[in-house]
Amino acid sequence: MRYKARALILLPGFFMSTDQKSIKKVVLAYSGGLDTSIILKWLQTTYGCEVVTFTADLGQGEELGPARDKALLLGIKPENIFIEDLREEFVRDYVFPMFRANTQYEGLYLLGTSIARPLIAKKQIEIARATGADAVAHGATGKGNDQVRFELSYYALEPDIKVIAPWREWDLTSRTALLEFAEKNQIPIAKDKRGEAPFSVDANLLHASSEGKVLEDPAQDVPDYVYSRTLSPEDAPNQPTFIEVDFVKGDAVAIDGEALSPASLLTRLNKLGHDNGIGRLDLVENRFVGMKSRGMYETPGGTILYFAHRGIEQITLDRGAAHLKDELMPKYAELIYNGFWFSPEREMLQALIDKSQEFVTGRVRLKLYKGGVYVVGRSSPHSLYDQDLVTFEEGAVAYDHHDAAGFIKLNALRLRTLAKRARKLA
The missing domain is CATH 1.20.5 (Single alpha-helices involved in coiled-coils or other helix-helix interfaces)
Incomplete structure (x- = not known):
């Protein structure tokens, strides 16, 4: 069962500068899992404030009804529980604009986690305005990129908002301490949460990312049980799958002639990618905070979309425009990765990218085979290719x-x- 968020009334200039000790109400990005449930209770006990929970359905593949039940169990008023299906907005207004640029961070990463954070932050700010909250909170750790992405977005949208980042404040520095806090405050703990998690996972409609624990040694192979979105290429069908993807002004609009909404289209590509073992990436990347980290990313539909978009641009983009896009893409990717989605420079680059897509319309034929995506045909009413x-x-x-x-x-x-x-x- 899906729960819709209530209509939000935006109140410009609502927030006033205030000391965190006087915080009355906070909007928490809430997944319903153990960590954010502990954060919820910690906010209540540490700040003595009212908590509003916001749970976003970004296509992570989990039923979100239990998040509402857990929030109620922890004392959240029904009117302070917001659950919203953001899948269409996520793909239409965030994923697709990014893919118009063929965006890859450090030449490989399709930015599945990075692109989700500004949308979650935007909705938190809207809910804070609608409910009269004077603070927002997130569950990102003090070592990662997500804390930066959330908070830069918060401040870009509401400069005087107060931000609470529990992982930078509390003394719950071990798994044991977290479990003890949960038991003391009667927070339900699933049996599989009592032991040390073998790795952490973040998922949405674009990708699933796994990092930590069994993945921390970059010299070791990723264990098979880590993969959740793709078949092993060795186990994929021995016969190739052929598909056609239609584009209009740089955005995919149909698969095999069937018109689909943005989220439905990406969902279809995800299934095709899963079945053909497409989209696995084992990457050691440079975090914005300064350290290197090893992660395993699965982006099945996004990988197909990336090659399809490249294919249609081959015949519709002028050489100068195409090469300029490729020169600017690393900067654009870095801005998204580092959390500057709402910055003027990202918006300036977006305007240039969107202008380049004016004639990127047509059809691309692809072969999907054992982990590979191959462009085997492309056509467009605006093609610059002259056979003569x-x-x-x-x-x-x-x-x-x-x-x-x-x-x-x-x-x-x-x-x-x-x-x-x-x-x-x-």
């Missing part, structure tokens, strides 16, 4: 082969000049 120009056969083409000689000599002029100087100095 590139053919080796002679035809009625407005191209004079003799023109190439002058073109080459002009481009070689500086090289010849440098060579003459080097010869004089030899």
Whole structure:
């Protein structure tokens, strides 16, 4: 059963600067899991404040009704429990704009966790305004990137908001301490939560990421049991799967001729990617906070979408526009990874990227086979590909082969000049 968030009335300028000791109400990003349930109770006991919970359905694949039940059990008023299905907004307004840029952090990572944080933060601020809360809280640790992403987004949207980051404040520094706090405060603990978690997982409609514990040694293979979104490529079908993806102005709109909403389309691609063992990435990345970390990412649908979008751009983007996009993409990716989604520079780059997609419309045919995605065909009403120009056969083409000689000599002029100087100095 899905629960819709209540209508939000935004009140500009609602917040006033206030000392954290006087915090009356806080909006917590709440998953319903053990850690955020402990945070919920800790906020009540430490700050003595009213807590509002916000649970976002981003396609993580879990039933969110239990999060509401857990919040009620922990004393949250029904009117202070917000659960919202954000899957369409997530893909339409965050994932798709990012994929128009072919965005990859450090050349590989499709930013599945990074792109979800600004949307969660935005909704927290909206709920804070609607409920009269004077603070927001998150469950990110003090070592990771998510604390930065959440808080930069909070401050960009509401500069005077107070932020509570329990992992940077409390003295619950061990698993034992957390479990003792839970038992003392009658927080239900599932049997599988009593032991040390073998690794941590973050999931949404774009990806699942796993890190920590059994994954901390980058010299060791990722255990098979860590994977949740993809078949092993070795276990994928021995026959390839062929699909067609339609694009309009840079966004995928249909699969095999069937028009789909953004979230439905990504869900379909996820299934295709899962079945064909597509989208696994074992990565050691550079965190914004300064350390390297090893993570395992599964982005089945996103990987297919990435190659499909590259395919349609091959015939619809001018060389100069395509190369400029590729030059700017690492900066754009870094801004998202580091939490600057709501920054003016990201918005400036987005305007440029979106302009480039004006004629990125057409169809791409793909072969999916044992972990690989291969573009095998592309067509567009706006294609810049001219077969008459590139053919080796002679035809009625407005191209004079003799023109190439002058073109080459002009481009070689500086090289010849440098060579003459080097010869004089030899």
